Amino acid sequence: xxxxxxxxxxxxxxxxxxxxxxxxxxxxxxxxxxxxxxxxxxxxxxxxxxxxxxxxxxxxxxxxxxxxxxxxxxxxxxxxxxxxxxxxxxxxxxxxxxxxxxxxxxxxxxxxxxxxxxxxxxxxxxxxxxxxxxxxxxxxxxxxxxxxxxxxxxxxxxxxxxxxxxxxxxxxxxxxxxxxxxxxxxxxxxxxxxxxxxxxxxxxxxxxxxxxxxxxxxxxxxxxxxxxxxxxxxxxxxxxxxxxxxxxxxxxxxxxxxxxxxxxxxxxxxxxxxxxxxxxxxxxxxxxxxxxxxxxxxxxxxxxxxxxxxxxxxxxxxxxxxxxxxxxxxxxxxxx
Amino acid sequence: xxxxxxxxxxxxxxxxxxxxxxxxxxxxxxxxxxxxxxxxxxxxxxxxxxxxxxxxxxxxxxxxxxxxxxxxxxxxxxxxxxxxxxxxxxxxxxxxxxxxxxxxxxxxxxxxxxxxxxxxxxxxxxxxxxxxxxxxxxxxxxxxxxxxxxxxxxxxxxxxxxxxxxxxxxxxxxxxxxxxxxxxxxxxxxxxxxxxxxxxxxxxxxxxxxxxxxxxxxxxxxxxxxxxxxxxxxxxxxxxxxxxxxxxxxxxxxxxxxxxxxxxxxxxxxxxxxxxxxxxxxxxxxxxxxxxxxxxxxxxxxxxxxxxxxxxxxxxxxxxxxxxxxxxxxxxxxxx
Numbered sequence: 018x019x020x021x022x023x024x025x026x027x028x029x030x031x032x033x034x035x036x037x038x039x040x041x042x043x044x045x046x047x048x049x050x051x052x053x054x055x056x057x058x059x060x061x062x063x064x065x066x067x068x069x070x071x072x073x074x075x076x077x078x079x080x081x082x083x084x085x086x087x088x089x090x091x092x093x094x095x096x097x098x099x100x101x102x103x104x105x106x107x108x109x110x111x112x113x114x115x116x117x118x119x120x121x122x123x124x125x126x127x128x129x130x131x132x133x134x135x136x137x138x139x140x141x142x143x144x145x146x147x148x149x150x151x152x153x154x155x156x157x158x159x160x161x162x163x164x165x166x167x168x169x170x171x172x173x174x175x176x177x178x179x180x181x182x183x184x185x186x187x188x189x190x191x192x193x194x195x196x197x198x199x200x201x202x203x204x205x206x207x208x209x210x211x212x213x214x215x216x217x218x219x220x221x222x223x224x225x226x227x228x229x230x231x232x233x234x235x236x237x238x239x240x241x242x243x244x245x246x247x248x249x250x251x252x253x254x255x256x257x258x259x260x261x262x263x264x265x266x267x268x269x270x271x272x273x274x275x276x277x278x279x280x281x282x283x284x285x286x287x288x289x290x291x292x293x294x295x296x297x298x299x300x301x302x303x304x305x306x307x308x309x310x311x312x313x314x315x316x317x318x319x320x321x322x323x324x325x326x327x328x329x330x331x332x333x334x335x336x337x338x339x340x341x342x343x344x345x346x347x348x349x350x351x352x353x
Numbered sequence: 354x355x356x357x358x359x360x361x362x363x364x365x366x367x368x369x370x371x372x373x374x375x376x377x378x379x380x381x382x383x384x385x386x387x388x389x390x391x392x393x394x395x396x397x398x399x400x401x402x403x404x405x406x407x408x409x410x411x412x413x414x415x416x417x418x419x420x421x422x423x424x425x426x427x428x429x430x431x432x433x434x435x436x437x438x439x440x441x442x443x444x445x446x447x448x449x450x451x452x453x454x455x456x457x458x459x460x461x462x463x464x465x466x467x468x469x470x471x472x473x474x475x476x477x478x479x480x481x482x483x484x485x486x487x488x489x490x491x492x493x494x495x496x497x498x499x500x501x502x503x504x505x506x507x508x509x510x511x512x513x514x515x516x517x518x519x520x521x522x523x524x525x526x527x528x529x530x531x532x533x534x535x536x537x538x539x540x541x542x543x544x545x546x547x548x549x550x551x552x553x554x555x556x557x558x559x560x561x562x563x564x565x566x567x568x569x570x571x572x573x574x575x576x577x578x579x580x581x582x583x584x585x586x587x588x589x590x591x592x593x594x595x596x597x598x599x600x601x602x603x604x605x606x607x608x609x610x611x612x613x614x615x616x617x618x619x620x621x622x623x624x625x626x627x628x629x630x631x632x633x634x635x636x637x638x639x640x641x642x643x644x645x646x647x648x649x650x651x652x653x654x655x656x657x658x659x660x661x662x663x664x665x666x667x668x669x670x671x672x673x674x675x676x677x678x679x680x681x682x683x684x685x686x687x688x689x
Contacts, residue, residue: 019668024578026537026549027530031578031667032660039582039670041621041679044654096660096668109556110541110549111577120660167663175662184663192665194363201362205446213362213446220445241447242360242367246375285377294663315662318380324368324432324456326511326651327503327520327630329528331367332355332432334375343377 019096019116021190022108029193032096032116056129056180058088066090070121071150073143086140087147088124089185095120103160103189119155119187123147129180132170134279142272144183145263148295151185153261156300161187163195163299171290173317191299198296202307214309215256226338229345230277234270237278239337239344244315246335247286247344249278251312260297260310275312277351281344282316289316355432355452357526358444365529368432368452392465392516394424402426406457407486409479422476423483424460425521431456439496439525455491455523459483465516468506470615478608480519481599484631487521489597492636497523499531499635507626509653527635534632538643550645551592562674565681566613570606573614575673575680580651582671583622583680585614587648596633596646611648613687617680618652626653 018036023029057065060083069080071089078084091099097118104115125133125144133141148166155164168183169176176182205213221227221238229237229249237251251274253267263271282291293314298305324332335343354372359365393401396419405416407425414420427435433454440451461469461480469477484502491500504519505512512518541549557564557574565573565585573587587610589603599607618627629650634641660668671679 022578025541025553027533028537029578029580029667031580031669033579033672034668034670035672038672038675040675041583041623041671043670044582044622044625108577110552163664165663169662184660186660186664188664188666194665197363201364205361216446217361241444242358242365243369244365244367246380247377286380287377289380292662324520324522326505326628327501328499328522328524329530330524331365332370333367334370334379335377336369336371336374339374339376 018098021114021116023112023190025110025112027193028196030190034096056178058124058127058178058180058182059129060084060127063088066122066124067093071147071154073147083127085127087126087143089121089147089151090124092120092122092184097186097188114189117160117189119158119161119185121151121185123151123183123185125181125183132181133168134276134283136276138269138272138276140272141276142268145268145271145275148183148185149261149263149268152297152300155185155187156261158187159301160189162191162301163188164297165192165294166297167292167294169292171288171317173290174292176290191302195296195299199299199305199308202305206307212256212307212309214252214307214311218252218254218256224338227341229281229341230274232270232274234267235274237274239341241337243333243337243340244331246318246333247282247316247340248337249282249314249344251275251278251314252309253311256309258310260295273351277349278314278344280349281347282314284347284349285343286316286318289318291316354434357450357452359448359526361446361448363529364532366526370432392514394460394463394514394516394518395465396420396463399424402458402460403429407483407490409483419463421463423462423479425457425483425487426460428456428458428520433522433524450525453496453525455494455497455521457487457521459487459519459521461517461519468517469504470612470619472612474605474608474612476608477612478604481604481607481611484519484521485597485599485604488633488636491521491523492597494523495637496525498527498637499524500633501528501630502633503628503630505628507624507653509626510628512626527638531632531635535635535641535644538641542643548592548643548645550588550643550647554588554590554592560674563677565617565677566610568606568610570603571610573610575677577673579669579673579676580667582654582669583618583652583676584673585618585650585680587611587614587650588645589647592645594646596631609687613685614650614680616685617683618650620683620685621680622652622654627651628653 019032019034063081067090069088069090072085073087074085097116097120099119152164165186202213227238240250297310355368355370399417403426405424405426408421409423410421433452433456442449488500501522538549563574576586633646
């Protein structure tokens with residue numbers, strides 16, 4: 018059982034386990050086991066996961082049987098529980114909620130040997146379709162404010178299973194960094210009467226040196242103020258785009274550019290661990306007109322974290338224009 | 354050469370290397386070398402570091418010769434350069450400064466086998482004395498706004514050398530998380546007319562369950578909203594305390610409690626890697642009356658970082674009351 022607790026000074030939320038807590042020796046047992054040597058996510062093992070909440074599968078197949086191409090199940094070891102109320106309350110000067118939320122796993126393929134960089138564009142688009150479905154479905158639960166969609170690939174990125182998967186977490190709170198993004202965009206708009214995202218994209222088109230690749234609907238670039246070397250952002254070109262409403266064609270465009278960026282990162286950086294996450298509009302909230310959804314992709318590379326402690330200053334040893342150039346130099350042939 | 358660049362949306366500063374940049378293969382060569390097998394920080398090797406900027410040493414010894422007990426030298430591979438102007442400028446919608454600052458190493462002992470948990474209280478107090486000296490001295494440089502004082506101990510904490518040392522970084526910018534702390538404290542004061550730090554300490558004294566240890570001048574506790582399991586904060590009991598003005602007696606008190614917390618963490622968690630950092634008042638700024646300086650100590654333990662991506666939600670598997678209890682249960686005999 019967990020509790021959301023809000024820092025009284027800077028507003029950051031943390032999730033604290035208050036039952037089945039970890040004693041000290043749980044921490045010095047080293048890394049957690051990597052789980053089964055054989056993937057629990059392949060055809061025929063559907064009963065090793067909790068029952069599916071959604072799947073892309075032929076109409077003549079039943080839930081929790083083979084035949085699916087993308088399958089979403091509740092996390093077997095969730096950090097949040099789906100049942101119950103939030104019971105918001107103050108504890109002295111702190112705000113608190115019960116640790117209520119959804120914690121789901123998107124199994125991106127039944128094939129245990131394929132990773133997203135190996136997928137066809139249509140297969141990547143199917144995963145995106147699943148993200149859209151879960152986003153829309155979870156948004157109907159009025160307790161939730163934010164739907165996080167993200168992928169941890171490789172051990173250094175926090176993945177505990179190798180089989181290609183991503184995660185979806187529905188939260189009753191708005192993460193503080195996300196609230197800051199919304200506020201920053203609103204502040205910019207009230208100062209200048211323009212969308213900051215439109216201005217960022219305009220600067221990228223003008224400078225061009227940080228662009229990795231683009232297609233009709235999307236552009237991928239290394240942001241001017243990255244936190245990590247070789248960080249890549251993917252933005253829709255239409256600044257009125259909304260993630261939930263992507264058309265079939267736009268979804269294929271997104272699949273195409275996401276696959277291309279993953280392949281370029283893989284070849285440029287020797288198949289690094291990486292995380293990507295969607296920045297999408299909060300749900301059950303006022304419309305956020307100054308916000309534009311996007312994807313951030315972060316390879317987990319060796320870096321000196323010496324300075325981060327005490328300064329919270331990210332040191333980036335490859336500037337984004339050089340990173341984009343290295344990524345562009347990888348030869349890549351578009352496929353369908 | 355590096356540049357400070359400010360994110361246009363959330364205000365976060367990053368430091369970007371723009372010359373001697375790292376190409377892709379620098380990242381997949383694995384960990385950086387651990388440096389010399391023999392410490393460059395022992396007596397007789399003073400010429401292996403840049404000339405000392407300060408030292409605690411007998412009056413009859415010369416700089417950069419043996420005899421010192423604590424010695425501060427510029428970092429041999431600094432991320433910032435001390436010379437030159439900041440040259441603040443806008444680049445499109447972004448703010449930028451040259452990467453100007455001080456980056457110093459405090460060698461805490463000439464003994465390569467001792468770590469701070471093994472020091473006498475007087476030896477820890479000498480290190481604190483050095484921190485105070487550097488804080489005061491660097492504050493005289495009007496270019497600087499924040500002096501970060503922190504320690505990385507062990508490989509998982511980002512330490513690149515085993516010899517006991519800490520780091521001091523003087524920055525021309527205020528780290529965003531620190532600015533938020535100041536703003537949060539001010540906001541609380543304008544709402545309630547009370548210091549939030551006084552209220553936090555009052556809550557800790559009342560609840561008692563999160564207190565690890567205390568002495569006449571300081572209290573150490575596991576904060577109610579930690580980011581990490583077994584995180585410990587040390588606060589002065591006098592809410593008008595300022596770090597630069599600690600007396601000899603208070604410095605010994607601080608040495609005593611810091612050593613005790615380090616020993617308890619070491620024994621409870623099997624000598625974990627850890628970071629500590631000081632939160633101290635900015636320099637060359639308006640007085641911050643609602644802020645109270647303190648030290649945060651973070652053991653680097655195995656944890657699942659699965660959820661942090663995309664949610665920026667810290668999951669803490671040992672709640673602070675239980676962590677404090679485990680730490681209190683370690684038997685510890687105070688020494689001088």
